[in-house]
Each structure stands twice: as C-alpha cells, then as structure tokens.
Amino acid sequence: MSLSKINLGIIGKPNSGKSTLFNTLLGERASPVGDEYGLTKSLFISDFVHKNYNFAIVDTPGLRRKSRVVKKIELEQNYEVIKVIKKVETIVLLIDSLENVTKQDFRLADLAINKNKILFFLFNKIDLIEDKKKFQTQIKKLLKNNYNKYKLINIEFISAKEKYNVKKILDIIIKKNELLLKKIQKQKLNKFISYLNKRATFPKSNKIEIKPKYIVQIDYKIPKFKVFLNIQRKTPQIFQKFFDNAFRNYFKLNGIPIIYNFENSKNPYVN
Ligand SMILES: Nc1nc2c(ncn2[C@@H]2O[C@H](COP(=O)(O)OP(=O)(O)OP(=O)(O)O)[C@@H](O)[C@H]2O)c(=O)[nH]1
Ligand SMILES: [Mg+2]
Known part of the structure; x- marks a missing residue:
C-alpha cells in the first residue's frame, strides 16, 4: 500500500523548541538543540x-523581529523560512509557553493563512507550566478575543522535550489534512443556504441585506x-467574515483553509 504524504514545516521564534520537536518526531538527534538563541x-x-502517512518535516532557523535583524545571514x-511556508501544506508555529504570543508570531501566522495552509499554534514546554488546565483555557480565550482568524487555526499544547502530546498532535494533523479533502454534496450545500436564510439576519450593503442564494x-x-449573492457590488469584508463563520460552524470545518469566490447574482441558478 502506498503512503499518503504530509509536508510539515516547523517555524517560530528562536529557542521555542523547534529542533527539539524535530528530533522527537524523528526519534533521533538529527538537528542540534540548545539554549543558544538562534542555534539552527x-x-x-x-x-x-x-x-x-509519510511525514516530510522541515526544521527552520528561529525568526527574529525584522527590526532586530542585523546580519545579512539572518535576512x-x-x-x-518564508519559502518553507509557501512550500508545505501544514505549518506548526511553535511558541514557548513561558513567553507571550508576539506580533512576530501573528505575522508568521498571517503569512501562513494567506497562503492557505493548515496552521497550528503549538504551545511548547507545557511541562514548565504548573496549572496546565488554567493556562490552556487562558490561551484559547486570549486568541479568541484578540485574533480574528481564530476559527482558521488549531491551538494545541505539547512538551517536545518530555514527548508529551506529540503523538496526539500528529493524529490531529492527519485529521485536518483529511478534512482538507472534504467534498460537500450539492444537496448539503443547498440545505445550508436555506438554513442560513431562515435563521440569520445578514450584514447590509446600501441598506439591503446581503444574502447568499446558491x-x-x-x-x-x-x-x-x-x-x-443578491448584490452586484464588491462583497464587503464583514459579509465574508460572517459567511465564513456560519459555514465553518455548520460543516464543522475549523482549523483548515477554505476559499470562497463571492459572485453577484447574474447567474442561471438564482430565482
Ligand atoms: N522544559 C522544556 N524545554 C524544552 C522543550 N523543548 C525544548 N526545550 C529546550 O529549549 C531550548 C531550545 O530548544 P531548541 O530545540 O534548540 O529550540 P529552537 O527553536 O530550535 O531554537 P533555534 O534553533 O535557536 O531557533 C533547549 O534548551 C531545549 O532543551 C520542552 O518541551 N520543555
Ligand atoms: Mg533549532
């Protein structure tokens, strides 16, 4: 039987544990690990x-904030790293649980999302956190309230060093990759549209509610x-967000990319 393939890129700030995770996944010390900032x-x-699944994995150098980058080699x-983000389908953004999520992390996350990748916010070194349950709840709440792409990402917690939750993460990565191949039947899509039209009040454009027709x-x-849609004009962001939200909830499609082409109603199926 031939194996399916998953390409996985490990990115994140220096010292977050990328090389440690890389080695844990391989079961050998292939990439040097240590406290030195910017080791890889x-x-x-x-x-x-x-x-x-055959996992191809890439360990990358830790990325510093642009303003801190001084040497040419860092550029x-x-x-x-940006090339890796473009190439693989699944990105693990590693974050040290003892540090805050930074602008740099969000910048990398945005880049991955804009390129339609499956993205994990993976909080590492969870072994160093005393009240793990509380921490996890706080982080999820923080991201939910502060990151508008919350539904597009996956949030998980591991210890790369203690090998805690690492296998579980692989299973979730597989699940999300399988979800990516989802085909939704016409009938179910139609059902969703009528469900939405019965339930929702819609964002407006020029005082007219924007409604999905088909x-x-x-x-x-x-x-x-x-x-x-029932409008002729460019689809406002607020509607796109609203629709994406409803669609993901209905079909349980969180944590994967979805692409929508919004069209005006000059088409044979409407009415
Ligand atoms: N306690 C704890 N320490 C960890 C964990 N993962 C990594 N570390 C430690 O964090 C330090 C940095 O680990 P690396 O794997 O080298 O980090 P990196 O992200 O590859 O760093 P750069 O290559 O510099 O970007 C090392 O001292 C590791 O032993 C973990 O899950 N728990
Ligand atoms: Mg490294």
Missing part, C-alpha cells in the same frame, strides 16, 4: 512514518466554493 542556522529536512534565513464547490485540494 539552516534548514534540516527529514521524514518519518506515522499511521499510514537570508528569514527568506528561507453555493457550489469548485475545487477539492483545498475546499473552494463559489457563492452567489
């Missing part, structure tokens, strides 16, 4: 099998939908 200077690439490293899936590698 180039990409490390390897692969392993978990369940019926090149930044460039390498939806059709047009691609399957990353779920992509054409959504026909």
